[in-house]
Amino acid sequence: MSTQVTITIDGAEITAAVGQTIIEAADAAGVYIPRLCHKPGLDAFGGCRVCTVTANGRPCSACTQPVMPGMIVQNDTEKLRDFRKTLVEMMFVEGNHFCMFCEKSGGCELQALGYRMGIDVPRFPFLFPKRDVDASHPDILVDHNRCILCARCIRTSRDVDGKQVFDFVGRGAHKRVAVRTGTRLADSDAEVSDAAVEACPVGALLKKRVGYTTPIGARRYDHEPIGSDIENGEEN
Amino acid sequence: MRAEIHPMSTLLDSAVRKICKSFDNDPTRLLDVARAVQEKYRCVSDEAVDVIAQVLHLPRVTVESLVSFYAFLSREKQGRVIIRLCDDVIDRMHGYDRVLAVFREELGIEVGETTSDGNITLERTACIGMSDQAPAALINDVVVTRLNSDRAREIVRELREHMDPNRLVRTYGRGNNAHDLVRSMVHNNIQTEPLVLLSAINRCGAIRKALSLRPVEVIRAVKAARLRGRGGAGFPCGMKWEFTRAADGEQKVVICNADEGEPGTFKDRILLTEYPDRVFAGMTIAGYAIGAQEGILYLRAEYAYLRAFLEDVLQKRREDGLLGDGILGRDDVSFDIRIQMGAGAYVCGEETALISSCEGTRGDPKNRPPFPAQHGYLGRPTSVNNVETLCCVTKIMEEGAAAFSQYGTKQSSGTKLLSISGDCRRPGVYELPFGTTLREVLALCDADDAIAVQVGGPSGQMVGPEHYDRQICFDDLATGGSIMTFGPGRDLLEVVSGFLEFFEDESCGYCTPCRVGTVLLKEAVDRVRADLCEPLDIERFEEMGTMMKAMSRCGLGQTAPNPVLSTLENFPALYAGCNKVDSDGYRRSFDLEASLSEARAIRGGHPEAATNGKGGPQ
Amino acid sequence: MAKPRIATTSLCGCFGCHMSLLDIDERILALAELVDFDRSPIDDIKHISQRCRVGLIEGGCANEENVEVLREFRRNCDILVSVGDCATTGGLPALRNLVPLQECLEEAYVHGPSVHNPSGEIPNDPEIPLLLNKVYPAHEVVKVDYHLPGCPPSADTLWAALNALLADEPVQLPYELIKYD
Numbered sequence A: 001m002s003t004q005v006t007i008t009i010d011g012a013e014i015t016a017a018v019g020q021t022i023i024e025a026a027d028a029a030g031v032y033i034p035r036l037c038h039k040p041g042l043d044a045f046g047g048c049r050v051c052t053v054t055a056n057g058r059p060c061s062a063c064t065q066p067v068m069p070g071m072i073v074q075n076d077t078e079k080l081r082d083f084r085k086t087l088v089e090m091m092f093v094e095g096n097h098f099c100m101f102c103e104k105s106g107g108c109e110l111q112a113l114g115y116r117m118g119i120d121v122p123r124f125p126f127l128f129p130k131r132d133v134d135a136s137h138p139d140i141l142v143d144h145n146r147c148i149l150c151a152r153c154i155r156t157s158r159d160v161d162g163k164q165v166f167d168f169v170g171r172g173a174h175k176r177v178a179v180r181t182g183t184r185l186a187d188s189d190a191e192v193s194d195a196a197v198e199a200c201p202v203g204a205l206l207k208k209r210v211g212y213t214t215p216i217g218a219r220r221y222d223h224e225p226i227g228s229d230i231e232n233g234e235e236n
Numbered sequence B: 001m002r003a004e005i006h007p008m009s010t011l012l013d014s015a016v017r018k019i020c021k022s023f024d025n026d027p028t029r030l031l032d033v034a035r036a037v038q039e040k041y042r043c044v045s046d047e048a049v050d051v052i053a054q055v056l057h058l059p060r061v062t063v064e065s066l067v068s069f070y071a072f073l074s075r076e077k078q079g080r081v082i083i084r085l086c087d088d089v090i091d092r093m094h095g096y097d098r099v100l101a102v103f104r105e106e107l108g109i110e111v112g113e114t115t116s117d118g119n120i121t122l123e124r125t126a127c128i129g130m131s132d133q134a135p136a137a138l139i140n141d142v143v144v145t146r147l148n149s150d151r152a153r154e155i156v157r158e159l160r161e162h163m164d165p166n167r168l169v170r171t172y173g174r175g176n177n178a179h180d181l182v183r184s185m186v187h188n189n190i191q192t193e194p195l196v197l198l199s200a201i202n203r204c205g206a207i208r209k210a211l212s213l214r215p216v217e218v219i220r221a222v223k224a225a226r227l228r229g230r231g232g233a234g235f236p237c238g239m240k241w242e243f244t245r246a247a248d249g250e251q252k253v254v255i256c257n258a259d260e261g262e263p264g265t266f267k268d269r270i271l272l273t274e275y276p277d278r279v280f281a282g283m284t285i286a287g288y289a290i291g292a293q294e295g296i297l298y299l300r301a302e303y304a305y306l307r308a309f310l311e312d313v314l315q316k317r318r319e320d321g322l323l324g325d326g327i328l329g330r331d332d333v334s335f336d337i338r339i340q341m342g343a344g345a346y347v348c349g350e351e352t353a354l355i356s357s358c359e360g361t362r363g364d365p366k367n368r369p370p371f372p373a374q375h376g377y378l379g380r381p382t383s384v385n386n387v388e389t390l391c392c393v394t395k396i397m398e399e400g401a402a403a404f405s406q407y408g409t410k411q412s413s414g415t416k417l418l419s420i421s422g423d424c425r426r427p428g429v430y431e432l433p434f435g436t437t438l439r440e441v442l443a444l445c446d447a448d449d450a451i452a453v454q455v456g457g458p459s460g461q462m463v464g465p466e467h468y469d470r471q472i473c474f475d476d477l478a479t480g481g482s483i484m485t486f487g488p489g490r491d492l493l494e495v496v497s498g499f500l501e502f503f504e505d506e507s508c509g510y511c512t513p514c515r516v517g518t519v520l521l522k523e524a525v526d527r528v529r530a531d532l533c534e535p536l537d538i539e540r541f542e543e544m545g546t547m548m549k550a551m552s553r554c555g556l557g558q559t560a561p562n563p564v565l566s567t568l569e570n571f572p573a574l575y576a577g578c579n580k581v582d583s584d585g586y587r588r589s590f591d592l593e594a595s596l597s598e599a600r601a602i603r604g605g606h607p608e609a610a611t612n613g614k615g616g617p618q
Numbered sequence C: 001m002a003k004p005r006i007a008t009t010s011l012c013g014c015f016g017c018h019m020s021l022l023d024i025d026e027r028i029l030a031l032a033e034l035v036d037f038d039r040s041p042i043d044d045i046k047h048i049s050q051r052c053r054v055g056l057i058e059g060g061c062a063n064e065e066n067v068e069v070l071r072e073f074r075r076n077c078d079i080l081v082s083v084g085d086c087a088t089t090g091g092l093p094a095l096r097n098l099v100p101l102q103e104c105l106e107e108a109y110v111h112g113p114s115v116h117n118p119s120g121e122i123p124n125d126p127e128i129p130l131l132l133n134k135v136y137p138a139h140e141v142v143k144v145d146y147h148l149p150g151c152p153p154s155a156d157t158l159w160a161a162l163n164a165l166l167a168d169e170p171v172q173l174p175y176e177l178i179k180y181d
Helices: A022-028 A078-094 A109-116 A152-159 A195-199 B002-022 B027-041 B046-055 B060-069 B089-093 B096-107 B149-162 B205-212 B215-224 B237-246 B267-274 B276-290 B301-319 B351-358 B387-399 B401-405 B438-444 B492-506 B512-529 B535-551 B555-559 B562-570 B572-579 B597-605 C016-022 C027-034 C064-076 C085-089 C092-098 C101-111 C155-166
Strands: A004-009 A012-017 A052-055 A058-061 A072-074 A140-143 A166-169 A176-179 A205-207 B081-086 B120-125 B137-139 B142-144 B253-258 B294-299 B336-341 B382-386 B415-422 B428-433 B452-455 B461-463 B482-486 C005-010 C052-058 C061-063 C077-083 C131-136 C146-148
Touching: A004 A022, A012 A022, A052 A078, A078 A109, A078 B512, A078 B535, A152 A166, A152 A195, A166 B060, A176 B060, A195 A205, B002 B027, B002 B046, B027 B046, B027 B060, B027 B336, B046 B060, B081 B096, B089 B096, B089 B415, B089 B482, B089 B492, B096 B120, B096 B149, B205 B276, B205 B387, B215 B237, B215 B276, B215 B387, B215 B401, B237 B276, B237 B382, B237 B387, B253 B276, B253 B351, B253 B387, B267 B276, B267 B301, B267 B387, B267 B415, B276 B294, B276 B301, B276 B336, B276 B382, B276 B387, B294 B301, B294 B351, B301 B336, B351 B382, B382 B387, B387 B401, B428 B438, B438 B452, B452 B492, B461 B492, B461 B562, B492 B512, B492 B562, B492 B572, B512 B535, B512 B555, B512 B562, B512 B572, B535 B555, B535 B562, B535 B572, B562 B572, B597 C101, B597 C131, C005 C016, C005 C064, C016 C052, C016 C155, C027 C155, C052 C064, C052 C085, C052 C155, C061 C064, C064 C077, C064 C131, C077 C085, C077 C155, C085 C092, C085 C146, C092 C131, C101 C131, C146 C155
Parallel strands: A004 A072, B081 B120, B253 B294, B253 B382, B294 B336, B415 B482, C005 C052, C052 C077, C077 C146
Antiparallel strands: A004 A012, A052 A058, A052 A072, A140 A205, A166 A176, B081 B137, B137 B142, B415 B428, B452 B461, B452 B482, C061 C131
């Protein structure tokens, strides 16, 4: 049995390995599909839905859908671009995202998607939810105001750090990331060297005392849109 | 103090350990453990969470995660009696507000609170499957129906006297509602003559027939009858079984989805009350057909009052050789069924969420692929079928595919059970052939003057009189069974808002479109109702609804915008007020007076200040 | 031919966006050639004197006076532009949206660590505009035509936007000029 399949993305043929998801195949081929909860090396989550494409006409998340021989994928269409933009705007109004004082600004993937999509302002009313900040840990800050519930910290802690420091509690709009033991991060075995801290795409999990070190203009997304590395065929 | 606390903790510790042990310390039975702890201690406390986590070898947060997901589990201690008032659109139409007001007044508490003596908790809950006898409530597991202010007052008085919800039931409904193990005031309200599903029970004919065939022949018969899933989506049942049968895996599983949570649906209640043998026979036949020995009936928490009765039916079937090892004397055929109780989560009606719940986790839907037929319950190939679908299977075996498919249309064969509620004189369950028009349905239930009908519950669509000649079937007006009728004078936008509130409450929160979209849509519709919307707002939330349909991860989010989208299409007049634009370019959604209310209240002591309406320093 | 008029205001903002406007440096001479300034903190004109082509709004709406000024701008400007994060999102002042108004005032005037207020009274003069329940971005109060995010938007962003507007072209900012910080 062949280990390679051919699929098309927006009309261009690419070769993919059997067992790859659409997003993995696209990344390897230098085609960027916008995403937030997907992170190479982690189990697919399929929660943010930003990577939604159509495969043979049906919408699916590119991070969970395996490639199939001859699959026809639509990615960069006007409709999907609009949908994704709407989705990213919804994330901005769902939480409390104060970019102007956030340590992650310039390196934040949510913000970078906003830039790439040319979002000047979300078109929905801001919800201003009441959320907690947990500064109990000596080296790590948890700011739920910025959390987009992508589960990258949960999966990284479980599968990379082997700790399972985090999990979700609550449901719907009340869903949030909670800590393994009790309520405070300080009471857990989380350490600043955990990969989970780095895994956060936004400023919800931060290392203390190292913020704002990169000057404005030299930060990751100041000049290069998110996804450029993939489009340029660089390792990410 | 320490000396007093210590023995208590030890008691809790050993009791919780005992509960865990009764489920073999199996972490996949966490939901059952949590339910049992909740029942015993009226909450799953910090201490209990610690013990459970320790015994089942789970991180503490995993236990918290599960407890926080289900509406019927609680971290805070609840009253000895919990009154869960069904807060559904239909109940609201029949006096929910008045009943709620009486409960609040008599108990002296708000929704979500417990009386100071720790005795009674007042909660609101989504549809409990009693829309034909609304307003209704669950008092612990006891169903009380047709509430009104007087009855609510009496209930509080009686509960204060004896604290025994069972004693609130004075007369029993007909049939098995009066069974010793049910003793419920629930009425069946079967409104049509039996056709197929509501016909007399034949306890073993179907299984005998199935066992006389080879499994593939059973599947062939189901396909010949063109049976499609009755939950709403209409996936061909035979095909689902074929996939499950063909999947790799030693152990396979049949799950019966008895989590009918779509507001306005209550037809499975009748099947479970009066025809449980038909349901269990269907599961057994499914097991034989796909090669499964394990069956699970996932029973929604709201139907807990049927549990003891259903367990008894299962036991009798085991005794009669219809379940267990060597069914009907065939050594090669084994199948047994356990009942998995839910704990209050609409999303668990979605088949992959239901599987998550059976596995003892949060009821989050799973990513697909893999589909349950390949990788379902605990990774085993699994067929999840609706209660009604399985009853159809039993009838197909009993009477043959041809007899079954003589009813209905080519694409939608057989009959359909409809749960009809709302503004009609004969609410209840109707068995009608697929293809029946909505007009015929409305005539039968005596709702000819309906200005609108919600077909398929909140996740379905709202249609008006110009659609009444359409047919109930998979290819036209599809429904899992819910039909709600709205008579002249009803505020349809209030209905839409109620449906959206339901989705907002029930979204699992896993994916962004549903988690955020349900909140924003509800907010937008309430602005429409307050006459504060502009054309642009409508455009935006229509766009968001379309996005949610395409990008949500499961059926809940994909259908949650339907109340808005279907009324925008079928009842555009409801949104006519949104055509207004302020000539000065002021946003109509911004209400200056309302947004000054808090400041005015704070400045309240100074009347001179309060009159200084507009303006400021010039 | 009369030059197009521009009006600017700072509602609940910090004047940082106006500073950024001044940061266009020598280009301000070119701007003065192109336009006349109407109501603006730059010239201290208190009310819009005649119809303006462009109104630049810095800051969100935190009190009733902000609403009144914003509405005056909307009535008198052809094109209204939200300039900066406070106008587009509520910005830093919107941090108070996470706290009830009463608590906010008590923290500011009664319980705050650096407050000396023996009477415990919250300032209550009728001349003081009433606060809104929360801080609103400008577009939730009036229709806004363009949004320039940033805290503040860079001088280049403002220059690019003004040039487009004065040339009757839609404002389309390149990647590097859309920033939220």
